[in-house]
Amino acid sequence: MSAALERRAAEAFERRFGTPPAAVAFAPGRVNLMGEHTDYNGGCVLPVALELGTAVALGRGDAPGRLDIASDGFADARRRHIAETASGDWSDYALGSLVVAARQTLERDGLRATVASDLPVGAGLSSSAAIEVAAIRAADALQGVARDPVARATLARSVENDFVGLPCGVMDQFASSVGRPGTALFLDTVSLSHRMLPLLPGYSFLVIHSGVGHKLTDDGYARRVEECRAACASLGVGQLCDLDERAMDRIAALPAPLSARARHVVTENARVAHAIAALETGDADAFGALMVASHASQRDDYAVSVPEVDALVAAALQAGATGARLTGGGFGGSVVVLARDDLAGAMTANLIHSLPDARLMATVRPIPQVLNTR
Numbered sequence: 320m321s322a323a324l325e326r327r328a329a330e331a332f333e334r335r336f337g338t339p340p341a342a343v344a345f346a347p348g349r350v351n352l353m354g355e356h357t358d359y360n361g362g363c364v365l366p367v368a369l370e371l372g373t374a375v376a377l378g379r380g381d382a383p384g385r386l387d388i389a390s391d392g393f394a395d396a397r398r399r400h401i402a403e404t405a406s407g408d409w410s411d412y413a414l415g416s417l418v419v420a421a422r423q424t425l426e427r428d429g430l431r432a433t434v435a436s437d438l439p440v441g442a443g444l445s446s447s448a449a450i451e452v453a454a455i456r457a458a459d460a461l462q463g464v465a466r467d468p469v470a471r472a473t474l475a476r477s478v479e480n481d482f483v484g485l486p487c488g489v490m491d492q493f494a495s496s497v498g499r500p501g502t503a504l505f506l507d508t509v510s511l512s513h514r515m516l517p518l519l520p521g522y523s524f525l526v527i528h529s530g531v532g533h534k535l536t537d538d539g540y541a542r543r544v545e546e547c548r549a550a551c552a553s554l555g556v557g558q559l560c561d562l563d564e565r566a567m568d569r570i571a572a573l574p575a576p577l578s579a580r581a582r583h584v585v586t587e588n589a590r591v592a593h594a595i596a597a598l599e600t601g602d603a604d605a606f607g608a609l610m611v612a613s614h615a616s617q618r619d620d621y622a623v624s625v626p627e628v629d630a631l632v633a634a635a636l637q638a639g640a641t642g643a644r645l646t647g648g649g650f651g652g653s654v655v656v657l658a659r660d661d662l663a664g665a666m667t668a669n670l671i672h673s674l675p676d677a678r679l680m681a682t683v684r685p686i687p688q689v690l691n692t693r
């Protein structure tokens with residue numbers, strides 16, 4: 320998949336600019352298995368990189384400061400400039416990344432780029448992080464820079480926070496930069512310590528887009544971040560994940576909706592620890608039960624689900640799924656369903672017929688590999 324997308328981006332570059340690109344790079348999207356909205360609260364997450372992703376082809380331009388960029392996902396090419404701020408456009412992610420990762424080259428020569436992607440925007444599968452990480456990888460290849468994958472992830476996050484303006488955590492950029500398909504990535508978002516964990520043998524994670532596109536730059540996500548900060552101020556803690564389930568009485572005494580928001584974050588962070596134990600012991604039923612609890616918490620306490628997503632989760636459980644939950648930032652997007660391999664095919668067919676716009680985005684199965692992280 321990544322090689323095919325890199326080829327598509329390179330061919331588009333040559334067609335558009337008349338020369339081959341100087342560098343091409345790919346970065347994957349992700350599905351998060353557990354730990355939603357914990358990454359900007361000092362907690363832990365458990366994503367898996369997908370085979371789906373984004374490739375960026377890059378070359379030097381002929382106009383200092385200018386970025387000429389086109390994407391196969393959007394009809395019109397863009398002409399951007401190093402001095403611009405974010406405009407709410409898809410090209411912001413690439414511009415912001417290239418300004419930080421290839422500033423001198425952009426200033427001196429300008430840059431040209433083409434983007435090829437099989438990650439739909441708004442599916443909750445980190446299309447933004449994928450373009451950021453792919454653009455930084457391509458910039459590094461163009462300039463002969465060897466950047467550590469963790470440093471690349473934190474740089475990409477800073478683009479999202481400081482240039483695009485979304486106050487997100489580091490999960491998506493980290494999964495895109497460090498993660499590998501078929502292997503869960505446990506990440507402590509404070510220390511950035513991380514390790515790979517095997518998925519559940521005999522089970523698949525089905526990633527199904529509800530068809531309801533989300534846009535995290537609409538203010539729902541930022542409002543949740545603010546609510547968490549307000550809860551921290553009232554509780555006298557630096558981050559909500561400094562607390563554990565022993566703090567439930569104090570959390571219950573907070574005013575609405577802060578109490579519910581804090582309860583989600585603290586219980587969700589605990590669920591990541593339990594999910595790791597379930598992966599380590601190969602206990603699919605325990606993992607599935609955690610997914611069900613996570614969905615209820617996102618729906619009832621964090622209020623980031625939508626009726627179509629709730630309907631998909633209910634349909635999956637009805638069809639015999641071991642677990643199902645909303646994945647990603649929410650307000651639409653995708654669900655992740657844990658299904659026994661012998662049930663997965665029929666379940667997928669059943670689910671994509673249960674909602675008019677639902678579609679299968681990926682089937683994630685364990686890939687045995689050497690479990691180191693670099």
Ligand code: GAF
Nearest residue numbers: 355356487488489490647648
């Ligand atoms: C979005 C954000 F970008 C992540 O940082 C994370 O907070 C996620 O929503 C929710 O877990 O994908």
